[in-house]
Structures are given as C-alpha cells and as structure tokens.
Amino acid sequence: MIKKIALFLVLVVVAVVAVIAFRTFSNTPQTPDIAAVTVPEIDSMAAARRLAEAVRIKTVSTGLDNPVAAPEFDKLHALIDLSFPLVATKLKRETISDHSLLYTWEGTDSSQPPVLLLAHMDVVPVERGTEADWTYDAFSGTIEDGIIWGRGTLDDKQSVFAILEAAELQLAAGFTPKRTLYFAFGHDEEIGGGNGAQKIAELLKSRGIRPAFTLDEGMVIVQGIMPGIDAPIAFIALAEKGYLTLQLTASTKGGHSSIPPRKTAIGKIARAVNRLEENRFPASLQSPAADMFSTLAPHMPLPLKAIISNRWLFDPILISELGKGGATNAMVRTTTAATIIDGGTKDNVLPATAIATLNFRLLPGTSVQEAVDRVKTVIDDPDITIEIKQQNEPSRVSSKDVEGYRVIETTIREIFPDVLISPGLMLAGSDSKHYEDIAENSYRFIPMRFGPDDLSRVHGTNERIYIENYAEIIQFYRQLMENIGG
Ligand SMILES: [Zn+2]
Structure with missing residues (x-):
C-alpha cells in the first residue's frame, strides 16, 4: 500500500514538472512580421527649436484655487500658429474654456469613425527650493549637446508639438486623411482636466462624435528597468489607476x-x-498587468519565465513577490x-x-x-x-484585440524595429479618463525612451529630451497618421 502511494506521488510530481516544463518552453516570443519603414527626412534641429520656444512659455498649472496663466496660454497659441502655418490655415481650430484647443482635420470618408490624439499644454511648477538643482533653468529651453532642456519636454509639450510637427509634414506632403483626425490639447491636465479635457469631451459628445480610439500620454519605451530583459520595451497602457484622497x-x-x-x-x-x-488592500494580478507579464514572459530569464508561464501553480508566490517591490506592488493592488x-x-x-x-x-x-x-x-x-x-474612478481596461491597439503596435514596429511591445497599466492619471464616455478604447503611450533615471525627471528636476528621440516621436505620429488615416 505504502509503495503504491509513493509511486502515485512520484507520478504526480513528474506530471507537474512535465506540465511546468512544457508550458515554460512552449512559451516563445510571438512577433508579427512587420518591416521597418523608410521615413522622410525631417529637420530635427528646427523642430527642436520650436519645442524649446514652447518650453520658455510658462503655462504652469499651480493648483485648483489659482487662476491659470492666461497670457501665457495666449502666447503659446500664437507660437503654435506661427510654427505650423499649414495646420493654422488648413485645420479647423476651436478654443475651449479660453485656453484648450481642439483641431479637426476633416477626413474624406465620413463612414469611418474618427481618431482622437490627446496631449496637454500645461506643466507642473518647479518645486520651490529645487530651482538651483537644474543644470539649465527650467524655463530656459536650452538646447545643448543634442538635448532640449526644460519643463514640459517630457510632460507634455513634446507631445503637443510632435503631433503638430507630424501634421505639418503630412500637410506639406499633400496628405488628406480618410478618417477624420482630432487633436485635443487640454490646458489643465495637471490639475485634473476639469475645464479642458472634460469640456472638450462634452462638446464632442454633444456633436455625437464617437472616436474609434484615443491616444494620450501615459507609458513610454523603457530600457534597463524590467529585470532580466535588456531590450527596450514599449508599454502601451490599456488603463489608468483611480485616484482617491481621503481626510481622516x-x-x-x-x-x-x-x-x-x-x-x-x-x-x-x-x-x-x-x-x-498594516492591512493593505488585497493583491491580485489582473488585466492589464497580467497581460504585461504574459506578453513579456517569453523574453524573461528562466526562473521568471517558468513562474509566469505557470500561473495556475505559482500565482500566490508571484503575487506575493510582486507585492514586495515599489512599482510592481502598485501594479497588483490599490495602494x-x-x-x-x-x-x-x-x-x-x-x-x-x-x-x-x-x-x-x-x-x-x-x-x-x-x-x-x-x-x-x-x-x-x-x-x-x-x-x-x-x-477619480479607475479607468476601464481597453481592449488589446481591436484595430486601435494593433495600429499603434504596427506603427511602433515600423519606427522602432528594435523594441518589444507590451500592454501596460498606467500608475498615474491622464486626461484620457474624460473621454471614456465617447471612446470605447483609450491608449496611453508616447515613444519617449526612458532609462532608469528618467522617470524622476517627469515633474522633477532636469526634465529634458534628446533631439534624436524627439525626432522619433514626430516620425511615430506621422506614421500613425498614415496608418490610421491613409
Ligand atoms: Zn502629463
């Protein structure tokens, strides 16, 4: 009898090991065959100068109780018109709540749902006492050694200007989109977007506009941050966490x-x-964090790959380990x-x-x-x-199995052939939440290349962007316009 039980146990162990091994080794990377595209030359130095000029304009959001920097927004609007003459003459521009901008680039095929590109023009202030820590003044817009320095170069003037640069290039090339493209640039994202994005969304809703998807700031291309993966990874956020402040x-x-x-x-x-x-919120590995781990597992070193490929067995260990990190903990629980x-x-x-x-x-x-x-x-x-x-309630989780996600993914592969692509969860907030009513799917991604020390520059000291990367971002939006509107 004992022999039989022992034999049975051995068989169970062998079977479990076999399943683990099979699931681990059959989990291989799935990369669709998309070739890099040749992109038109752009004058990246001239583009950098335009962005630097925008950085010098202090469109700072200081707080809900403070008035926005009205004259500064007027200056920024004038700079945009001056910098992008074709956009200024050929696209319809509306001003919402005095400072937010909504551009409409009418498509030729009204039967196709439009696409909405989002970005924001306001920036956070420089924290008092840290001014001297900046290599160059936060609002100097200094260009030095291939880098554009200053507040707003990562969050989020680089996106506003890159979208407009892309549109200007496309207009100059005689491009007309099939489907209508909207660019919505809020002026108060850093203080909640209640007057900007929310009002733009209400206006679009009142006109019955239902975009196929929205694309906003959120996640980026990171390298050297994900343990065990050396390649750069582009994270397309499918959702953002909710925000709640309680006073006890x-x-x-x-x-x-x-x-x-x-x-x-x-x-x-x-x-x-x-x-x-002492009593943290319970941890669980749900979409989109779960999608991220399953997408990246094939690229991970063996122990991690085995654990993630066998969640049926290792979930308690995996979740408990993720709960020990800072960012990984934030992916698995309400913090x-x-x-x-x-x-x-x-x-x-x-x-x-x-x-x-x-x-x-x-x-x-x-x-x-x-x-x-x-x-x-x-x-x-x-x-x-x-x-x-x-x-703010947490956002919906957008689908990664629809055209919107796929077109972003394809565009990344065409412009950044060396990067892995994964869904992700945005831990901070964005204007996208205001558009949930009109767009079923919202994606949050800008192809900025981040190393381990770059995240702290967002809202922090020495915010800056490499001109080379800025040019890639322009190329990304340009190619995206081709792919969604061509
Ligand atoms: Zn931002």
Missing part, C-alpha cells in the same frame, strides 16, 4: 495635557494610519499612502482634532465606494470621520 479626522475632547484621556486625538489618528498600513498629518499647536495642550490625509491609487475594478468602505472597516473607529477630498 479624529475628534476627542481637548484640554490640558496634565490630565490626558486614555486615547488622544493624535493617538487615534496614528492608530488609524497604522491599521491602514495606500499617508501624505499629510496635522494636529496640535502647543506642547502642553491636547488638540481636539488630529487630521491625516491619505492618497489611494485604485486598481481597475475597485471603485471609490468600495475603497472608502474598506477604509472604514479597517479603521473601525466611530470617533474618526472620513471625508473624500478628491476622487
């Missing part, structure tokens, strides 16, 4: 600190924050970050209230309401009130 207020009786109660307001708020950190704490003014006075602000980034599929309910349950303290300060 603990209220107790104030008074003199010589006769304190058993639980102070500060103690209560500290306990609440601690409970939230919790305590960002502001406030309470008390004097060393011998008990504050009546203590306040903590927490910022959550919601995984697609987790609603704001579900997150708030969970926070309440975890804190489990009737003396703490919870107030929603800011909220």
Whole structure:
C-alpha cells in the first residue's frame, strides 16, 4: 500500500514538472512580421527649436484655487500658429474654456469613425527650493549637446508639438486623411482636466462624435528597468489607476495635557494610519498587468519565465513577490499612502482634532465606494470621520484585440524595429479618463525612451529630451497618421 502511494506521488510530481516544463518552453516570443519603414527626412534641429520656444512659455498649472496663466496660454497659441502655418490655415481650430484647443482635420470618408490624439499644454511648477538643482533653468529651453532642456519636454509639450510637427509634414506632403483626425490639447491636465479635457469631451459628445480610439500620454519605451530583459520595451497602457484622497479626522475632547484621556486625538489618528498600513488592500494580478507579464514572459530569464508561464501553480508566490517591490506592488493592488498629518499647536495642550490625509491609487475594478468602505472597516473607529477630498474612478481596461491597439503596435514596429511591445497599466492619471464616455478604447503611450533615471525627471528636476528621440516621436505620429488615416 505504502509503495503504491509513493509511486502515485512520484507520478504526480513528474506530471507537474512535465506540465511546468512544457508550458515554460512552449512559451516563445510571438512577433508579427512587420518591416521597418523608410521615413522622410525631417529637420530635427528646427523642430527642436520650436519645442524649446514652447518650453520658455510658462503655462504652469499651480493648483485648483489659482487662476491659470492666461497670457501665457495666449502666447503659446500664437507660437503654435506661427510654427505650423499649414495646420493654422488648413485645420479647423476651436478654443475651449479660453485656453484648450481642439483641431479637426476633416477626413474624406465620413463612414469611418474618427481618431482622437490627446496631449496637454500645461506643466507642473518647479518645486520651490529645487530651482538651483537644474543644470539649465527650467524655463530656459536650452538646447545643448543634442538635448532640449526644460519643463514640459517630457510632460507634455513634446507631445503637443510632435503631433503638430507630424501634421505639418503630412500637410506639406499633400496628405488628406480618410478618417477624420482630432487633436485635443487640454490646458489643465495637471490639475485634473476639469475645464479642458472634460469640456472638450462634452462638446464632442454633444456633436455625437464617437472616436474609434484615443491616444494620450501615459507609458513610454523603457530600457534597463524590467529585470532580466535588456531590450527596450514599449508599454502601451490599456488603463489608468483611480485616484482617491481621503481626510481622516479624529475628534476627542481637548484640554490640558496634565490630565490626558486614555486615547488622544493624535493617538487615534496614528492608530488609524497604522491599521491602514498594516492591512493593505488585497493583491491580485489582473488585466492589464497580467497581460504585461504574459506578453513579456517569453523574453524573461528562466526562473521568471517558468513562474509566469505557470500561473495556475505559482500565482500566490508571484503575487506575493510582486507585492514586495515599489512599482510592481502598485501594479497588483490599490495602494495606500499617508501624505499629510496635522494636529496640535502647543506642547502642553491636547488638540481636539488630529487630521491625516491619505492618497489611494485604485486598481481597475475597485471603485471609490468600495475603497472608502474598506477604509472604514479597517479603521473601525466611530470617533474618526472620513471625508473624500478628491476622487477619480479607475479607468476601464481597453481592449488589446481591436484595430486601435494593433495600429499603434504596427506603427511602433515600423519606427522602432528594435523594441518589444507590451500592454501596460498606467500608475498615474491622464486626461484620457474624460473621454471614456465617447471612446470605447483609450491608449496611453508616447515613444519617449526612458532609462532608469528618467522617470524622476517627469515633474522633477532636469526634465529634458534628446533631439534624436524627439525626432522619433514626430516620425511615430506621422506614421500613425498614415496608418490610421491613409
Ligand atoms: Zn502629463
């Protein structure tokens, strides 16, 4: 009997190992056969100068309570007209909420749904105290050693200008798109897009316009960031996480600190924050993060490849390992970050209230309401009130099995033959969310080449872009216009 059980166990182990090995080694890269295209010459130095000029205009979004930099937007609009004369004369331009721009490039075939290219013209301010850390002033638009320096060269004036450069080139070449192309450039993305993108989306909706897809900022081409993969990887984000800021207020009786109660307001708020950190949101590997791992698995070194190719067995280990990293953790769960704490003014006075602000980034599929309910349950303290300060539901997950995704993928292969392509999840937010009502699929990708230290330049110090890469971005949009509109 024991012999039989032992034999049975051996057979089970052999079978499991065989399945793991089969699934691992049959998981080979699937790269469609798309050849690189020859692209027309462009004057990249002249394009770089136009972008540098845009960087010098301070279209800074400072906060919801502050007025936008109105004269600066007027200057930027004038620069755009001056820089792109064919766009200015041949495309219809509408101004929305005084500062956002909507371009319409009428197609010849109205039976085809249009495509909407998105970008934003505002930038974040330079954090006070870091001005001197910049190699060149943040708004100098310096061009040096093949690099354009300054705020907005990665987020997101490079995209506004590259789209317009591409359109200008296409117009000069006599191109007319079959399907209508829209370019929507918001002016307040960095403070939520409520007056820009949201209003443009409402206008398009009122006209009954239903784009086949939208393409916006989001993810990029990264190299040297994904463990075990040396090749550059272009991530096309299929979704963006939701955004939720909660203010927790603990209220107790104030008074003199010589006769304190058993639980102070500060103690209560500290306990609440601690409970939230100790009880993280549950982790799960869902689309699009799951699509990303399955797409890249064939390119990964053996142990990782075996684990990801056999999720039926290794999922608990995989998810737990992903939960240990920073960015990988953010891909598998709704994250919790305590960002502001406030309470008390004097060393011998008990504050009546203590306040903590927490910022959550919601995984697609987790609603704001579900997150708030969970926070309440975890804190489990009737003396703490919870107030929603800011909220955006996570986006839908767009399909990677439709024409929109495929045309972006094809364009990347044509312009960047050396890169791998994968779906991805955008951890930050974009204007795309405002267009969910009118476009079923939204993709978030700009072919900027990022190394390990480039992500910190976005919203950070020494934002800059290589002219060579900027020219590639222009070529990408130009080819995309050919592919979707030709
Ligand atoms: Zn941006």
